Amino acid sequence: MTTISKIQLGNNGPLVSKLGLGCMRMSSVWGSKANDEAESIATINEALDKGINFLNTGDFYGAGHNELLVGKAVKGRRHDAFISVKFGAIFHNGQWLGLDLRPIAIKNFINYSLVRLGIDTIDLYQPCRMDNSVPVEDIMGTVADLIKEGKVRHLGVSEITADQLRKANSEYPVSALEIGYSLADRQIEADLLPTAKELGITVVAFANTAEGLLTGDMKAPLPADSYHNHFSRFQGDNLVKNLEKVEVFKQMAADKGFTPTQLAIAWVNAQGHHIMPLVSMSRRSRLPENIKAMEIEFTAAEMDLLNTEFAPGAILGGTYLQR
Numbered sequence: 352m353t354t355i356s357k358i359q360l361g362n363n364g365p366l367v368s369k370l371g372l373g374c375m376r377m378s379s380v381w382g383s384k385a386n387d388e389a390e391s392i393a394t395i396n397e398a399l400d401k402g403i404n405f406l407n408t409g410d411f412y413g414a415g416h417n418e419l420l421v422g423k424a425v426k427g428r429r430h431d432a433f434i435s436v437k438f439g440a441i442f443h444n445g446q447w448l449g450l451d452l453r454p455i456a457i458k459n460f461i462n463y464s465l466v467r468l469g470i471d472t473i474d475l476y477q478p479c480r481m482d483n484s485v486p487v488e489d490i491m492g493t494v495a496d497l498i499k500e501g502k503v504r505h506l507g508v509s510e511i512t513a514d515q516l517r518k519a520n521s522e523y524p525v526s527a528l529e530i531g532y533s534l535a536d537r538q539i540e541a542d543l544l545p546t547a548k549e550l551g552i553t554v555v556a557f558a559n560t561a562e563g564l565l566t567g568d569m570k571a572p573l574p575a576d577s578y579h580n581h582f583s584r585f586q587g588d589n590l591v592k593n594l595e596k597v598e599v600f601k602q603m604a605a606d607k608g609f610t611p612t613q614l615a616i617a618w619v620n621a622q623g624h625h626i627m628p629l630v631s632m633s634r635r636s637r638l639p640e641n642i643k644a645m646e647i648e649f650t651a652a653e654m655d656l657l658n659t660e661f662a663p664g665a666i667l668g669g670t671y672l673q674r
Contacts, residue, residue, distance in 0.1 A: 357368045370627065371406075371629040372407065372632060376631045382637070392519075394635045400430055405433050405555075407529070407629055408436055411479075415463070422467055434470065435475040438479065439457075439480070446536040448493060450484060452478055454490075475503075476494055476507065477508050477527070478490055487515060487519050494506045498523075505526040513584065516543065527550050528552050529555040533556075533560060533561040533619060535565060536558065537661070557629040559615045559618075561615075562582070571594055582668065583669055593666050610640065616628045617647035
Protein backbone atom coordinates (compact mmCIF):
# COMPACT_ATOMS: atom_id res chain seq x y z
CA MET A 352 0.00 0.00 0.00
CA THR A 353 1.28 3.44 -0.97
CA THR A 354 1.97 5.82 1.87
CA ILE A 355 1.27 9.44 0.99
CA SER A 356 4.33 11.53 1.77
CA LYS A 357 4.08 14.88 3.49
CA ILE A 358 5.01 18.37 2.41
CA GLN A 359 5.54 21.38 4.64
CA LEU A 360 3.26 24.29 3.86
CA GLY A 361 5.52 27.31 3.63
CA ASN A 362 8.50 27.97 5.87
CA ASN A 363 6.68 27.55 9.16
CA GLY A 364 3.44 25.80 8.27
CA PRO A 365 2.15 22.32 9.08
CA LEU A 366 2.86 19.08 7.26
CA VAL A 367 0.12 18.18 4.79
CA SER A 368 -0.24 15.44 2.18
CA LYS A 369 1.95 15.80 -0.92
CA LEU A 370 -1.16 14.95 -2.98
CA GLY A 371 -4.12 17.30 -2.63
CA LEU A 372 -7.79 16.58 -3.31
CA GLY A 373 -9.58 19.17 -5.43
CA CYS A 374 -13.28 19.15 -4.58
CA MET A 375 -14.54 21.65 -7.18
CA ARG A 376 -15.89 19.11 -9.68
CA MET A 377 -18.07 17.54 -7.01
CA SER A 378 -20.34 20.56 -7.57
CA SER A 379 -21.85 22.03 -10.71
CA VAL A 380 -19.20 23.73 -12.86
CA TRP A 381 -19.45 25.06 -16.41
CA GLY A 382 -23.11 24.13 -16.48
CA SER A 383 -22.53 20.48 -15.60
CA LYS A 384 -24.66 18.64 -13.09
CA ALA A 385 -23.35 18.13 -9.59
CA ASN A 386 -21.90 14.68 -9.00
CA ASP A 387 -23.64 12.19 -6.72
CA GLU A 388 -23.32 13.75 -3.28
CA ALA A 389 -23.08 10.48 -1.37
CA GLU A 390 -20.26 9.30 -3.62
CA SER A 391 -18.47 12.65 -3.33
CA ILE A 392 -18.64 12.55 0.47
CA ALA A 393 -17.45 8.93 0.45
CA THR A 394 -14.56 9.96 -1.80
CA ILE A 395 -13.46 12.67 0.63
CA ASN A 396 -13.65 10.29 3.56
CA GLU A 397 -11.72 7.55 1.80
CA ALA A 398 -9.10 10.10 0.76
CA LEU A 399 -8.73 11.12 4.40
CA ASP A 400 -8.48 7.44 5.38
CA LYS A 401 -5.63 7.01 2.89
CA GLY A 402 -3.72 10.03 4.18
CA ILE A 403 -4.80 12.69 1.68
CA ASN A 404 -5.73 15.46 4.11
CA PHE A 405 -5.42 18.58 1.91
CA LEU A 406 -8.96 19.43 0.73
CA ASN A 407 -9.37 22.33 -1.68
CA THR A 408 -12.66 24.20 -2.14
CA GLY A 409 -13.97 27.69 -2.89
CA ASP A 410 -16.92 29.67 -1.57
CA PHE A 411 -18.12 30.20 -5.16
CA TYR A 412 -17.96 26.54 -6.25
CA GLY A 413 -21.56 25.63 -6.92
CA ALA A 414 -22.70 28.84 -5.14
CA GLY A 415 -21.73 27.43 -1.75
CA HIS A 416 -22.72 23.83 -2.51
CA ASN A 417 -19.10 22.66 -2.44
CA GLU A 418 -18.42 24.04 1.02
CA LEU A 419 -21.61 22.48 2.34
CA LEU A 420 -20.55 19.14 0.88
CA VAL A 421 -17.04 19.32 2.34
CA GLY A 422 -18.58 20.30 5.67
CA LYS A 423 -20.72 17.18 5.67
CA ALA A 424 -17.71 15.01 4.81
CA VAL A 425 -15.48 16.30 7.60
CA LYS A 426 -18.14 16.38 10.29
CA GLY A 427 -16.87 14.30 13.18
CA ARG A 428 -13.32 14.16 11.81
CA ARG A 429 -12.33 17.80 11.51
CA HIS A 430 -8.81 17.14 12.79
CA ASP A 431 -8.15 14.70 9.94
CA ALA A 432 -8.62 17.41 7.30
CA PHE A 433 -6.68 20.49 6.22
CA ILE A 434 -9.21 22.76 4.49
CA SER A 435 -8.15 25.29 1.86
CA VAL A 436 -10.76 27.86 0.74
CA LYS A 437 -10.63 30.37 -2.12
CA PHE A 438 -12.72 33.53 -2.09
CA GLY A 439 -13.36 36.64 -4.14
CA ALA A 440 -15.08 35.45 -7.33
CA ILE A 441 -18.59 36.76 -8.01
CA PHE A 442 -21.02 34.76 -10.15
CA HIS A 443 -24.69 35.20 -11.05
CA ASN A 444 -26.69 32.41 -12.71
CA GLY A 445 -23.41 30.65 -13.40
CA GLN A 446 -21.93 33.66 -15.18
CA TRP A 447 -18.67 35.28 -14.07
CA LEU A 448 -19.21 38.90 -12.99
CA GLY A 449 -15.77 39.70 -11.60
CA LEU A 450 -13.94 39.92 -8.28
CA ASP A 451 -14.79 41.54 -4.96
CA LEU A 452 -11.66 41.73 -2.81
CA ARG A 453 -12.63 44.67 -0.62
CA PRO A 454 -11.86 44.11 3.08
CA ILE A 455 -15.55 44.50 3.93
CA ALA A 456 -16.43 41.76 1.42
CA ILE A 457 -13.72 39.38 2.66
CA LYS A 458 -14.98 39.75 6.24
CA ASN A 459 -18.45 38.88 4.98
CA PHE A 460 -17.33 35.95 2.82
CA ILE A 461 -15.50 34.15 5.60
CA ASN A 462 -18.43 34.07 7.98
CA TYR A 463 -20.61 32.37 5.36
CA SER A 464 -17.80 29.90 4.62
CA LEU A 465 -17.39 28.98 8.27
CA VAL A 466 -21.11 28.33 8.60
CA ARG A 467 -21.33 26.24 5.42
CA LEU A 468 -18.27 24.21 6.38
CA GLY A 469 -19.46 23.82 9.96
CA ILE A 470 -16.05 24.70 11.38
CA ASP A 471 -14.53 27.42 13.55
CA THR A 472 -11.31 28.01 11.62
CA ILE A 473 -10.26 27.70 7.97
CA ASP A 474 -6.77 26.23 7.60
CA LEU A 475 -5.75 28.11 4.42
CA TYR A 476 -7.62 31.15 3.08
CA GLN A 477 -6.78 32.78 -0.22
CA PRO A 478 -8.09 35.20 -2.84
CA CYS A 479 -8.79 33.24 -6.02
CA ARG A 480 -6.81 35.80 -8.04
CA MET A 481 -6.08 39.54 -8.03
CA ASP A 482 -7.00 42.21 -10.56
CA ASN A 483 -5.45 45.35 -8.97
CA SER A 484 -8.92 46.63 -8.04
CA VAL A 485 -7.89 46.52 -4.38
CA PRO A 486 -4.32 47.11 -3.11
CA VAL A 487 -2.49 43.87 -2.28
CA GLU A 488 -1.70 45.16 1.18
CA ASP A 489 -5.40 45.65 1.93
CA ILE A 490 -6.25 42.06 0.92
CA MET A 491 -3.33 40.51 2.80
CA GLY A 492 -3.93 42.75 5.80
CA THR A 493 -7.55 41.66 6.01
CA VAL A 494 -6.65 37.97 5.97
CA ALA A 495 -3.92 38.68 8.54
CA ASP A 496 -6.58 40.23 10.76
CA LEU A 497 -8.71 37.10 10.34
CA ILE A 498 -5.72 35.02 11.43
CA LYS A 499 -5.39 37.15 14.56
CA GLU A 500 -9.12 36.64 15.22
CA GLY A 501 -8.67 32.87 14.98
CA LYS A 502 -10.88 32.45 11.91
CA VAL A 503 -7.95 31.52 9.65
CA ARG A 504 -4.70 29.65 10.30
CA HIS A 505 -2.59 30.33 7.18
CA LEU A 506 -2.64 32.76 4.25
CA GLY A 507 -2.49 31.62 0.66
CA VAL A 508 -2.67 33.22 -2.78
CA SER A 509 -3.78 31.95 -6.16
CA GLU A 510 -3.16 32.79 -9.83
CA ILE A 511 -0.97 35.84 -9.33
CA THR A 512 2.25 37.20 -10.82
CA ALA A 513 5.74 36.99 -9.33
CA ASP A 514 5.66 40.69 -8.45
CA GLN A 515 2.30 40.29 -6.72
CA LEU A 516 3.64 37.28 -4.82
CA ARG A 517 6.61 39.26 -3.52
CA LYS A 518 4.32 42.10 -2.51
CA ALA A 519 1.88 39.79 -0.77
CA ASN A 520 4.63 37.96 1.12
CA SER A 521 6.12 41.26 2.27
CA GLU A 522 2.79 42.16 3.89
CA TYR A 523 2.26 38.79 5.61
CA PRO A 524 4.01 35.40 5.21
CA VAL A 525 2.38 33.46 2.38
CA SER A 526 2.21 29.71 3.03
CA ALA A 527 0.97 28.47 -0.35
CA LEU A 528 0.58 29.55 -3.96
CA GLU A 529 -2.17 27.79 -5.91
CA ILE A 530 -1.53 27.90 -9.64
CA GLY A 531 -2.22 25.93 -12.84
CA TYR A 532 0.82 23.87 -13.82
CA SER A 533 1.36 20.94 -16.14
CA LEU A 534 3.72 19.61 -18.76
CA ALA A 535 1.65 21.59 -21.28
CA ASP A 536 1.44 24.80 -19.20
CA ARG A 537 4.95 25.81 -18.23
CA GLN A 538 4.88 29.59 -18.50
CA ILE A 539 5.19 30.00 -14.72
CA GLU A 540 8.65 28.37 -14.80
CA ALA A 541 10.19 31.63 -15.99
CA ASP A 542 9.58 33.71 -12.88
CA LEU A 543 6.69 32.64 -10.65
CA LEU A 544 7.99 29.19 -9.66
CA PRO A 545 11.53 30.44 -8.90
CA THR A 546 10.05 33.27 -6.82
CA ALA A 547 7.91 30.89 -4.79
CA LYS A 548 10.91 28.62 -4.17
CA GLU A 549 13.09 31.56 -3.16
CA LEU A 550 10.48 32.75 -0.66
CA GLY A 551 9.85 29.28 0.75
CA ILE A 552 6.25 29.16 -0.48
CA THR A 553 4.66 25.80 -1.27
CA VAL A 554 3.15 25.47 -4.75
CA VAL A 555 -0.28 23.83 -4.99
CA ALA A 556 -0.49 22.88 -8.67
CA PHE A 557 -3.88 22.28 -10.26
CA ALA A 558 -4.89 21.34 -13.85
CA ASN A 559 -2.13 18.72 -14.08
CA THR A 560 -3.66 17.28 -17.28
CA ALA A 561 -4.02 20.74 -18.89
CA GLU A 562 -7.82 20.61 -18.94
CA GLY A 563 -7.78 17.07 -20.27
CA LEU A 564 -5.25 17.51 -23.07
CA LEU A 565 -2.77 15.12 -21.43
CA THR A 566 -5.29 12.40 -20.55
CA GLY A 567 -4.86 10.79 -23.95
CA ASP A 568 -8.62 10.64 -24.36
CA MET A 569 -9.13 13.72 -26.57
CA LYS A 570 -9.79 13.38 -30.26
CA ALA A 571 -10.20 16.07 -32.93
CA PRO A 572 -12.63 17.57 -33.54
CA LEU A 573 -14.23 17.87 -30.12
CA PRO A 574 -18.00 17.55 -29.62
CA ALA A 575 -19.82 20.78 -30.42
CA ASP A 576 -21.07 21.12 -26.85
CA SER A 577 -17.66 20.70 -25.20
CA TYR A 578 -16.61 23.66 -23.03
CA HIS A 579 -13.07 23.16 -24.36
CA ASN A 580 -14.15 24.75 -27.64
CA HIS A 581 -13.99 28.17 -25.98
CA PHE A 582 -10.19 27.96 -25.80
CA SER A 583 -7.79 28.36 -28.72
CA ARG A 584 -5.73 25.37 -27.59
CA PHE A 585 -8.57 23.04 -28.49
CA GLN A 586 -9.58 24.65 -31.78
CA GLY A 587 -8.81 23.64 -35.38
CA ASP A 588 -5.19 22.98 -36.32
CA ASN A 589 -4.01 23.88 -32.82
CA LEU A 590 -5.78 20.85 -31.39
CA VAL A 591 -4.55 18.57 -34.18
CA LYS A 592 -0.92 19.59 -33.66
CA ASN A 593 -1.20 19.49 -29.87
CA LEU A 594 -2.60 15.97 -29.97
CA GLU A 595 0.40 14.92 -32.07
CA LYS A 596 2.59 15.99 -29.16
CA VAL A 597 0.41 14.04 -26.77
CA GLU A 598 1.07 10.84 -28.77
CA VAL A 599 4.66 10.93 -27.51
CA PHE A 600 3.36 11.24 -23.97
CA LYS A 601 0.87 8.39 -24.46
CA GLN A 602 3.60 6.11 -25.75
CA MET A 603 5.82 6.82 -22.75
CA ALA A 604 2.92 6.11 -20.39
CA ALA A 605 2.22 2.81 -22.15
CA ASP A 606 5.90 1.83 -22.04
CA LYS A 607 6.00 2.52 -18.30
CA GLY A 608 2.73 0.69 -17.63
CA PHE A 609 0.68 3.68 -16.49
CA THR A 610 -2.07 5.89 -17.86
CA PRO A 611 -1.26 9.30 -19.37
CA THR A 612 -3.18 10.93 -16.50
CA GLN A 613 -0.98 9.16 -13.96
CA LEU A 614 2.10 10.28 -15.85
CA ALA A 615 0.85 13.89 -15.94
CA ILE A 616 0.43 13.90 -12.16
CA ALA A 617 3.81 12.23 -11.69
CA TRP A 618 5.55 14.85 -13.84
CA VAL A 619 4.19 17.67 -11.66
CA ASN A 620 5.15 15.75 -8.53
CA ALA A 621 8.68 15.32 -9.85
CA GLN A 622 9.23 19.07 -10.27
CA GLY A 623 10.15 19.60 -6.63
CA HIS A 624 9.63 18.71 -3.00
CA HIS A 625 7.84 22.05 -2.56
CA ILE A 626 5.21 21.29 -5.24
CA MET A 627 1.90 19.52 -4.52
CA PRO A 628 -0.21 18.08 -7.35
CA LEU A 629 -3.84 19.07 -6.66
CA VAL A 630 -6.04 16.49 -8.37
CA SER A 631 -9.80 16.75 -8.83
CA MET A 632 -11.64 13.56 -7.92
CA SER A 633 -15.30 12.87 -7.25
CA ARG A 634 -15.29 9.06 -7.28
CA ARG A 635 -13.56 6.65 -4.93
CA SER A 636 -12.47 4.57 -7.90
CA ARG A 637 -10.06 7.34 -8.92
CA LEU A 638 -8.14 7.32 -5.65
CA PRO A 639 -5.93 4.22 -6.12
CA GLU A 640 -4.65 5.24 -9.57
CA ASN A 641 -3.92 8.82 -8.53
CA ILE A 642 -2.17 7.72 -5.35
CA LYS A 643 -0.13 5.25 -7.39
CA ALA A 644 0.95 8.13 -9.66
CA MET A 645 2.89 9.60 -6.75
CA GLU A 646 5.28 6.60 -6.90
CA ILE A 647 6.23 7.02 -10.57
CA GLU A 648 9.82 8.03 -11.29
CA PHE A 649 11.39 9.22 -14.53
CA THR A 650 14.80 8.39 -15.93
CA ALA A 651 17.01 11.25 -17.05
CA ALA A 652 16.40 10.25 -20.67
CA GLU A 653 12.62 10.25 -20.19
CA MET A 654 12.70 13.67 -18.58
CA ASP A 655 14.91 15.00 -21.37
CA LEU A 656 12.46 13.72 -23.97
CA LEU A 657 9.49 15.33 -22.24
CA ASN A 658 11.33 18.61 -21.75
CA THR A 659 12.19 18.64 -25.45
CA GLU A 660 8.76 17.68 -26.80
CA PHE A 661 6.91 19.89 -24.31
CA ALA A 662 9.29 22.81 -24.06
CA PRO A 663 7.58 26.06 -23.02
CA GLY A 664 5.54 27.25 -26.02
CA ALA A 665 5.43 23.86 -27.75
CA ILE A 666 1.71 23.53 -27.06
CA LEU A 667 -0.22 25.90 -29.34
CA GLY A 668 -3.00 28.19 -28.16
CA GLY A 669 -4.13 29.03 -24.67
CA THR A 670 -6.72 28.32 -22.03
CA TYR A 671 -7.79 30.41 -19.07
CA LEU A 672 -4.50 29.26 -17.54
CA GLN A 673 -2.61 31.47 -19.99
CA ARG A 674 -1.07 34.49 -18.25
